[in-house]
Amino acid sequence: MTTTASAAALTVLPEHGAGAGFRLSDLLARYRDGENKVFVSDAVLHHGTRDDPLLYTAHRDVLPRRHALDTDWFADLVEYQPGVLPGGELHRSTGHWNTPAQLEVFQTLTGRTLMITAWRTAAGQPVLRYQECHAGALAVIPFGGWHLTLVLEGPAEVFNIYAELPVAGNPTERVDCDADKYRRALAVEITAVRASDGFQLTGAGLAAWGTARQAVEPTWLRQALGAASLPEFYSTAHGSALAALARYAHRHLPAHTPDRHEAESR
Incomplete structure (x- = not known):
């Protein structure tokens, strides 16, 4: 599915090379290699690589880096392939925890x-959410949160921007967004499988994280971008607009508070 608006967003992106393919x-x-920092279902582990489907192709820095709030902003494009893995799991990303100061919008x-x-939450309560994203839909990750992308209908092209925002009280302190993102904490053992009514969340982690609630596109995020698509906004926004997006995020986004076991695993 492609909307007129999302098709227009693609025209903002320049011609890009072959990208980096990521297979099963x-x-x-x-x-x-990740010491359980990446979740893989038992069905996939037992199957191994008898088939080795392409899950996605990543195009890093698909648009030039921006600089605002004394930090670099990055833009990537990921092309996900449709398909189902052994056990019925949908084609997916790796899944990882963001850093505490990382703002990431999709x-x-x-x-x-x-x-x-x-x-x-700061009180230690687990929060689990899922959002169905049609063409044109926006999503944003809580500061320090874990996230996983899966394909409901594909091929699916997903554009994202991210920045490691300066730490409050210490603008020079930053964490590399990419260096340890797959090793920051134990993986959340939750994924999604194809079901008769679309999909179903599954995994041992549901016992700890509880019932997932459906999320919707944040109104504040759409307001921050105005009428622009995310590629258009990133390409044309002045530094002040990126700074305003960061302020919106700090005002509205929750932040993950690691429990003791997560903190010890880092």
Whole structure:
């Protein structure tokens, strides 16, 4: 599925190269190397790489880096392939925890995706959300939260921007967004499988994280972008507009508070 608006957003993106393909074998390798920082279902583990489907192709820095709030902003495009893994799991991203100061915003440009997010409140309560993202839909990750993208209808192209915002009280202190994002804490053992009515969340992590509630596109995020798509906003916005987006996020986004076991695993 592609809307007129999402098709127009694609025209903002320049011609990009072949990108970096990510296959099932890469997911399994990351699982084995990551000390349980990546969740892979038992069905996928038992199947191994007898088939090795392409899950997605990543185009990093698809638009030039921006600089605002004394930090760099980045833009990527990921092209997800449709399909189902052994056990019925939908084709997916790796899934990882963001850093505590990382702002990351997504827009599905074509196809339809499912975004699962998890975080803990300051009181230690687990929060689990899922958002169905049609073409044109926006999603944003809580500061420090975990997230996983899956393909409901594909191919699906997903554009995202992210920045490591300066830490309050210490503008020079930053954490590398990419260096340890797959090793920050134990993976949330939750994914989604194809079901008769669309999809179903599954995994051992549901016992700890509880019932997932449906999320919708945040009104404040759409207001921050105005009438622009995310690629248009990122390409044309002045630094003041990026700073305003950060202020909106700090005002409205929850932040993950690690529990003791998560803190010890980092």
